[in-house]
Amino acid sequence: MRKKRKGSDLFCTDNKKEIVESTGDSESLISNLKCHYSLEDYVRLKKRCCKEDVVCGGADPNGSCKNRLAGIAATAPPCATTSLVLSGRGIKRKIGCIDVATQMGRKNKIAEDYIKGATIGKGKFGSVWLCRCRVSGVEFACKTLVKGEETVHREVEIMQHLSGHLGVVTLKAVYEDLESFHLVMELCSGGRLIDQMTKEGRYSEQRAANIFKELMMVIKYCHDMGVVHRDVKPENILLTASGKIKLADFGLAVRITNGQSLAGLAGSPPYVAPEVLTGNYSEKVDVWSAGVLLHALLVGVLPFQGDSLEDVFEAIKTVELNFHTGVWESVSKPARDLLERILTRNADSRITAEEVLSHPWILFYTERTLRSLSFKSKSKHQVGPSSSQTAPTTNVVELTRKKTLDGGSIIKYSSPSSTSRSSGSDEQEDDDSGGLVDALAVAISNVRISEPKRSRLCVPTSPIREQCSSNVTTNNLCKAC
Ligand SMILES: Nc1ncnc2c1ncn2[C@@H]1O[C@H](COP(=O)(O)OP(=O)(O)OP(=O)(O)O)[C@@H](O)[C@H]1O
Numbered sequence: 473m474r475k476k477r478k479g480s481d482l483f484c485t486d487n488k489k490e491i492v493e494s495t496g497d498s499e500s501l502i503s504n505l506k507c508h509y510s511l512e513d514y515v516r517l518k519k520r521c522c523k524e525d526v527v528c529g530g531a532d533p534n535g536s537c538k539n540r541l542a543g544i545a546a547t548a549p550p551c552a553t554t555s556l557v558l559s560g561r562g563i564k565r566k567i568g569c570i571d572v573a574t575q576m577g578r579k580n581k582i583a584e585d586y587i588k589g590a591t592i593g594k595g596k597f598g599s600v601w602l603c604r605c606r607v608s609g610v611e612f613a614c615k616t617l618v619k620g621e622e623t624v625h626r627e628v629e630i631m632q633h634l635s636g637h638l639g640v641v642t643l644k645a646v647y648e649d650l651e652s653f654h655l656v657m658e659l660c661s662g663g664r665l666i667d668q669m670t671k672e673g674r675y676s677e678q679r680a681a682n683i684f685k686e687l688m689m690v691i692k693y694c695h696d697m698g699v700v701h702r703d704v705k706p707e708n709i710l711l712t713a714s715g716k717i718k719l720a721d722f723g724l725a726v727r728i729t730n731g732q733s734l735a736g737l738a739g740s741p742p743y744v745a746p747e748v749l750t751g752n753y754s755e756k757v758d759v760w761s762a763g764v765l766l767h768a769l770l771v772g773v774l775p776f777q778g779d780s781l782e783d784v785f786e787a788i789k790t791v792e793l794n795f796h797t798g799v800w801e802s803v804s805k806p807a808r809d810l811l812e813r814i815l816t817r818n819a820d821s822r823i824t825a826e827e828v829l830s831h832p833w834i835l836f837y838t839e840r841t842l843r844s845l846s847f848k849s850k851s852k853h854q855v856g857p858s859s860s861q862t863a864p865t866t867n868v869v870e871l872t873r874k875k876t877l878d879g880g881s882i883i884k885y886s887s888p889s890s891t892s893r894s895s896g897s898d899e900q901e902d903d904d905s906g907g908l909v910d911a912l913a914v915a916i917s918n919v920r921i922s923e924p925k926r927s928r929l930c931v932p933t934s935p936i937r938e939q940c941s942s943n944v945t946t947n948n949l950c951k952a953c
Pocket residue numbers: 547548549592593594595596597598600613615641657658659660661664707708710720721722723
């Protein structure tokens with residue numbers, strides 16, 4: 473019988489040191505983003521700490537366990553924390569599917585088809601290593617997962633289910649031996665987003681919007697496919713050589729059916745949605761986590777921080793973010809508006825992944841036509857910076873509207889009264905369009921195109937498939953290369 477995951481070994485300080493070195497603004501981002509504690513680790517560590525504190529009397533030269541916990545943010549928990557969720561039939565069927573599918577792989581062992589290379593990553597349940605296909609010479613990443621844990625089987629199943637989308641790491645083959653699964657995946661040679669973030673600090677709105685749009689597209693896809701990732705964070709976002717993002721690590725992901733709610737602590741503390749801490753939650757937790765990431769992209773720090781995990785959780789539950797002062801004055805109004813709509817504690821009021829993709833801030837920075845039209849208009853008017861920023865707005869709005877009427881992407885936007893910063897920020901974006909976006913927001917706010925999202929219910933907007941509907945067939949899944 474398959475074991476339930478019991479939690480992983482504790483590793484207090486060493487993993488913190490593994491953190492990429494960086495200076496300046498990104499320091500706080502690093503210390504808050506890159507530790508390897510899961511919620512479950514936290515619970516176990518806390519228990520052990522209490523014990524140790526009694527035994528050592530707090531004489532630990534590194535401080536008490538409480539101190540050791542201080543400032544620790546966490547990463548991918550080992551899961552097992554959910555009281556879910558999967559219809560037994562579904563997972564069985566898929567695992568059966570894997571077993572059958574890997575018969576081919578089993579005939580010829582992975583070593584017969586791939587040459588093993590260096591280890592490129594280590595997770596809690598196995599390692600990731602480079603491999604090269606003996607036939608084609610193409611390099612892949614192979615994740616070896618030790619069998620036995622229920623979540624390991626689920627991860628394999630969900631990767632099969634989702635593989636094929638541009639934003640998900642493609643699964644090329646699965647091999648299986650007595651102890652392990654070996655998942656041969658496309659190689660993301662651009663590294664992890666977290667490492668890029670720690671190097672670069674704050675991102676321009678242009679760049680943040682493009683990364684965020686790609687992320688939301690893949691999150692929407694997961695939700696449409698009935699999967700909640702539950703551990704969206706920059707450590708789990710990989711980059712291809714050309715800089716495209718790929719969502720990885722489905723170790724905590726679960727299937728969800730339409731309207732179903734999840735329970736159980738799962739996620740990485742700074743990214744965890746408030747409803748995860750209190751009980752019932754849905755796929756909207758991924759939107760929240762993505763919002764935490766967007767916050768970090770735009771201003772270089774995480775929104776919910778604390779000296780201990782308890783403090784982080786408390787902040788997630790109670791801190792009122794103020795998007796109107798300080799560093800936020802250099803961020804455009806639509807960007808702040810989007811963040812407000814995402815980091816809304818009431819999950820029913822929080823916008824969906826689909827709605828995020830229709831937000832003016834995303835559209836403005838990612839739709840080539842909108843941008844080129846606005847800049848064309850700007851040069852045509854040949855006016856100074858402040859008026860040039862408002863002049864093209866009408867055109868942009870009209871175009872946006874047309875798209876809507878044509879049945880293309882639908883703008884669902886209403887100006888939130890809570891977003892009240894005056895437009896016309898002094899700071900210029902590196903692409904000189906921050907003020908333009910502000911003007912765009914003001915104009916669009918007067919054009920009520922569809923119902924405001926806040927009145928909508930939190931249900932997946934597309935039908936969710938309950939069962940095995942993998943777009944990876946037995947054939948393409950299990951071929952050696
Ligand atoms: N397809 C890939 N291409 C390149 N590197 C990869 C790939 N998949 C994983 N890695 C590397 O291996 C690391 C661990 O992978 P992954 O997060 O999937 O493992 P995990 O066991 O689920 O980790 P965790 O303990 O964080 O849950 C990643 O952070 C990344 O650096």
